[in-house]
Amino acid sequence: MGEKAETDDKMRRMDSLNLEAGKVSTAHDHGSKLSWKRTMSLAIQSVGVVYGDIGTSPLYVFSSTFPKGINHKDDILGCSLSSSIPYCSYPWLRGTFALYSLICRYAKVSLIPNTQPEDRELSNYKLELPSNELKRAQAIKKKLEHTKSAKYALFVITIMGTSMVIGDGILTPCISVLSAVSGIKSLGTDAVVGISVLILVLLFAVQQFGTDKVGFTFGPVILLWFVFISCIGLYNLITYDITVLRAFNPAYIYHYFHRNGKEAWISLGGVVLCITGTEAMFADLGHFSVRAIQISFTCFTFPTILFAYFGQAAYLTKYPEKVTETFYASIPRPMYWPTFVVAVFAAIIASQALITGTFSIISQSLSMGCFPRVKIVHTSAKNEGQVYIPEVNYILMIFCVIITAAFKTTEKIGNAYGIAVVSVMVITTCMLTLIMLVIWKISIILIAIFFIIFIAIEGVYLSAVLFKFSEGGYLPLLFAAVLMIIMGIWHYVHKQCYNYEANHKVSSEYMKQLSSNPNINRVPGIGLLYSELVQGIPPIFSHFVSNIPSVHSVVVVVTIKPLPVSKVLLEERFLFRQLEPKDYRMFRCVARYGYNDRVEGLRSSRDSWLRI
Known part of the structure; x- marks a missing residue:
């Protein structure tokens, strides 16, 4: 029981990808002081x-x-x-x-x-005098x-x-x-x-x-x-x-x-x-x-x-x-x-x-x-x-x-x-x-x-x-x-969907068992899964595997993250992390877009990934 609680707490923890996803070089434009002429x-x-x-x-x-x-x-x-x-x-x-x-x-x-x-950087998280x-x-x-x-x-x-x-x-x-x-x-x-x-x-x-x-x-x-x-x-x-x-x-x-x-x-x-x-x-x-x-x-x-x-x-x-x-x-x-x-x-x-x-x-x-x-x-x-x-x-x-x-x-x-x-x-x-x-x-x-x-x-x-x-x-x-x-x-x-996805993430134990399961076939190609969460593997993956006992040779879990900037440079658009177990060739991708960026289709995204 204690081990499960520790695992859940670890899943909820802010990882480096979550922190990095909100930072781009153009972020200084947002909230910058306006000139007197512009004001x-x-x-x-x-x-x-x-x-x-x-x-x-x-x-x-x-x-x-x-x-x-x-x-x-x-x-x-x-x-x-x-x-x-x-x-x-x-x-x-x-x-x-x-x-x-x-x-x-x-x-x-x-x-x-x-x-x-970034909410954790607010004043209420800092030490205040009694x-x-x-x-x-x-x-x-x-x-x-x-x-x-x-x-x-x-x-x-x-x-x-x-x-x-x-x-x-x-x-x-x-x-x-x-x-x-x-x-x-x-x-x-x-x-x-x-x-x-x-x-x-x-x-x-x-x-x-x-x-x-x-x-x-x-x-x-x-x-x-x-x-x-x-x-x-x-x-x-x-x-x-x-x-x-x-x-x-x-x-x-x-x-x-x-x-x-x-x-x-x-x-x-x-x-x-x-x-x-x-x-x-x-x-x-x-x-x-x-x-x-x-x-x-x-x-x-x-x-x-x-x-x-x-x-x-x-x-x-x-x-x-x-x-x-x-x-x-x-x-x-x-x-x-x-x-x-x-x-x-x-x-x-x-x-x-x-x-x-x-x-x-x-x-x-x-x-x-x-x-x-x-x-x-x-x-x-x-x-x-x-x-x-x-x-x-x-x-x-x-x-x-x-x-x-x-x-x-x-x-x-x-x-x-x-x-x-x-x-x-x-x-x-x-x-x-x-x-x-x-x-x-x-x-x-x-x-x-x-x-x-x-x-x-x-x-x-x-x-x-x-x-x-x-x-x-x-x-x-x-x-x-x-x-x-x-x-x-x-x-x-929206709350029910969010809570379900957050509470039913695919565990690391499940992935280890899946990688050693001989009944699961790996087929050529790239499989894309969408998730609103920046952490963990969404439950749709286990649902997919249980109904179709085959997995693409490369699986990418994609999350779209809108940022409060006008545009995100193409070279900063996508963040990738490899998920455990590494021999399973599963990746997490965070696609970051500014409010004036056009969200790309699958073909354009794939071409961008290959260039990266």
């Missing part, structure tokens, strides 16, 4: 790809918040500050799968025990690792957040395009729907050209849009009532809720629309960089949006009856048609953030074994995260066309907005709190302050958007439920 280029692109949805929210936030009109002039001030609070919360949205992956690297909570060798934070982190980590229900709960929460982002991503293009086309009131409903469907098809058709080209095409339009809304906002502040800036006083929020009670709480369902699209923001991050996102938001996006909202608030203090058409009514007459044209294009582009984010989320899900295998096209040789998935693109297009044709108006689709956004915020806050406890080892007081403040804000908004459940809010939840079922089933099957 600014990515920042400009991110405006067009990431912030389109946030930037077009001034088109409808005030009208959605006050559908029954404004009762008191100070309600505008309370609403204005409320609309800026969510922007303080959403930068924590780092993507549920990204957070889950980080937790899995520091604690053995993944349902598939596939820790990579402290209360370290003891607390170790206790929580131990509890997570030894509680099966906690592992499953963490996984379910992760795919729930991911599914909600994708589900909301189906609605975003619909409402953005419909709101753009319906700006011309003279068009009938059928004409609006027809044009919207045509635009949607064209929008999804250009995705194949990649984020670089789409970003540089859309970026200037969104940049122009932000300039327009900030200038109009500044004009309205100076012209109508610059004293609305006193809305930064939190007392106006208190008075707003005190005066309006339940109606103020329900209105938060409209206020939260100001951050629609942020649930996919850090899924889009892989297409750019952290610094590019920080620069574009802090220095450009956030200030221009604040000018837009406070400018509209200043206008409404003079003309509160115009709340249902706040944006267009507040535009100075000479600027109306230029702004309208830019608004139409900006609203169409707004859906780009969710489309791009969906591609990234699916790519992350696939790497975690939580999504069926689909073709992933890397559209940039410089950025690994810039991906395009044809199958997902066409499925999104079909659903968007169906929803647009079925609902016909933005009002009906708008009722479904917000639930996914706030739900992902709540899930992300909970996961980030766990990371603070287990990985960052922050003071418990600071963690408590963070959690209480953010969960209180998000909890209030979540309760408000759930009020719209029966009015269409069930739609993104329905999409999320279907995706959760697909992802859950696929992950379960």
